[in-house]
Amino acid sequence: MSLLQDQISHFVAPPGPAQNPWFSKGVADETMVWKRRIAFIDLTTKKIVAKPIPRQVRQLYLGGRGIDMYLLYNHVKPKVDPLSSENVIFVGTGLLCGVPALGSGRCDIAAKSPLTGCVGDSNIGGFFGPELRLAGFDHLVISGRAEKPAYLWTSDGSIEIRDAGHLWGKDTFETQEMIRDDNKDEEVKCLAIGVAGENLVRFANIRSGMKNSAGRTGMGCVMGSKNLKAIAVRGTTDIEFSHPDDLLDYCKKMNDMIMNTRWARAQSKWGTLIIYSNTNTTGLIRTRNFQLNRHEEGEDLEPENMDRYTIGMSGCYGCAVHCRHRYVLREGPHAPIFAEGPEYTSLGAFGTMVDCKKMETVLIANHLVNKYGLDTLETGGLIAWAMELYEKGIINEKDTTGLKLEWGEEEAIFELIRQIAHRERFGNLLADGFKTVIAKIGKGSDYYAIQVKGMSNLHSDERPTPSFALGIATSTRGADHLRSRPAIDLYGLPEELLEEIYGAPVSSDYTSYEGKSRMVWWQELLYAVTDAIGVCKFQTVFCAVHAPNWEEFRRLIQLATGMEFSKAQLMEVGERIYTIERMFNLREGFSRKDDALPERYFKEPTTIGFPVVRGKTIDRDRFEKMLDEYYALHGWDENGFPKKETLERLGLDKEPSHMVGEEE
Amino acid sequence: MQKILFIDPEKCSGCRICESVCSLHHEKICNPGRARIHVVKWETAGLYVPMVCQQCETPLCETVCPMHAIKRDAKTGSMLIDYDLCVGCKLCVMFCPFGGINLDARTGKVAKCDLCGGEPLCVKFCDPQALQFLNATAINLRKRRAAAEKFSDLMKKLLAID
């Protein structure tokens, strides 16, 4: 028997209900989650090995991003070139994948980022994660490089490397359709790259379905560098939970709790666009790259203007909120378009940051980036920066190879998106991301770039909000609003409530610095665990103060897997995940000086918006003080290096520990 | 009059919570493939249609079953499989025009929607109300009102009423 067949026979149970543990009714013992495998796939040697995931690793890291980050630290050697065959891609479903609540089907994809050189990590919703778990795998570790374009075909207990020559060059929609046709199964779910990933655009993303994306940090570029066009999966095995009946009741309670709130109702109707109403009205939105903090002519971008395009709302696996529009564009030179989205992020990328005023522009651009497989945020952020350089004469029409990059020029934007995806002309320059382009252009272009560690920031203007500003500076994957964004800071919640949640005083004023380092630290731990269990942040304290967090997570973990965690233990898991990410970055040469904000945050005050947000900069001294407090909360020294006692407490002093690998 | 599991595909968000809760309730595991309801999707057209046993008035499954193992439940009106009689011949699977009966590849048995004894779980969990459990009168009224609302919007525009 080949090694692979040996693995399969251990894994796929023989038919027959009597002996078959797959369908025993009643309570399964806590070992059932241990049945899920981790597969090591070497694209160079074509060797595939499937292993159980050690119980200890689950208890320390749970799953999803947790285990992915552990694997990243252990399997990717320091200082490798992210585009070389030595980089490794990790795909991981959350610990709670399959649970009918909280949008539990989220999947984490990690590698060393070709955009930043630090932790590369992106989370994707939709339906790929559950299908992977149904096929019996929770984690994939993909190393090496395929000689020719290939895709992985995963089905119950088995993985094959298949030829993808006929898929190469196809967009992300066509790729998925063709894989379904090839396998004559409409239920196949795929992770696919578009031409952007094939062309090694450093911020190429990985796509699934019509719109779900692992957007940030260039994970699609890493797949492209391995000649890996797609990962396809079809699973039909059972997912067992420890206490199925109690779990069902609890899920109902969770879903009802969430759907009875105003914010969930609003999101289920208007999608994430509803956030724009509040933030733009107040004056917390980057406009013209960073010149203004409110889009004064952005009325058409407000959520009710989607009504004339939307045909319904879609949801991810296990999610009652269904916050994603399905829309149709019937008229105009780019019609017809059927697509999903756009998200709040795209409203910024192709609306406010580039000074476009029409919803339609966002709808067309959103579709293009999804088709080509480009991160919507990075693309918009780079184009906005290029437009400001063009305005200021730092680059001209010769540099842009003929493109008139004037504010709001939608056709120039669409053309530039196409050029970036295909690495043509000016797009070829932008395709390498901020670090490389800044070095090539020079001429002080650095000053205008709104990026941290080489990755673009969201279209939020954090000058009035110190907690948000600290969050993007310290995020382990570069400027990012999903590592810690304490959105509830904007709600002016009573200070007694904030103290109860965060464990110490936090000011209820969003323009204050008091207690905000604690807020950011706490949220980092929560979101690390959120991504490790694989539920959607929109159904946590990301959105609302009484939304699911530690207690609800504990209960779900107990009902689904039988594993018991106290709140303190779960927070410790969050610390462990975040600290091992920090260790990876430190090992790559990052340090305190990289936990910084663009100079404009300190130098240019906000000019418009509501009175309370006008005239704001980030105070440099107070920022540094917040950073000191933040490091102390994490148990790191003043340079952001984990202290010895922290490493020992979290069990990280033994890293890399290689608790799970092909060899054991 | 007994209630009917009524499907409104326009409202379906494609979240598949119905499939997970169905399999979790009946089989104590989560496996959409072994649920008695399935959301059929045309992803690139944005069309999602939950498909489940229609509990026909003149069920073909009952007619075709050689063991008379499929019978009407007096309380809920659903067609139930008597597993003491079922031999797994799968004629019911072949003849149902809706694909309403599942063949479970692992057990070799067939399974179908039994309306959860009168309180269908999929309906309870369906927030967009693409699945509803209503009597016939209510269904008629709702469909007519929904259609009339579309007319009413149009009329308001024509008559320029706010």
Place this chain on the structure above:
Amino acid sequence: MKTKLYSTTHGEESMSIRVRVVLLANFREIVGKREIVEEIDSDSTLGHFLEKLAKKYGRDFQKIVNSKTGVISSEFLVSINGRIARDTSIKLNNDDVLMLTIPAGGG
């Protein structure tokens, strides 16, 4: 700042002020407008003003203030010139801009 002078029944002088309200989410749906401008007594509090809106528009406007506690309900978000308001006894000033919305966050 005074914008209008008129006599009350007691023969005293009273002033009115002008307040702008940006309506978002469900409030925008109810009123059908993005913004409204209201004239109110110069000694009005936020509470008085919200009562006036509740009488005028009904529905969700009647739920903004939690009737038990007298503070702004956690279901809604009210800001004055960008500062979040909870306490309904805050005095309003001429040209104040209010935002009425729901707490929607995230990114």
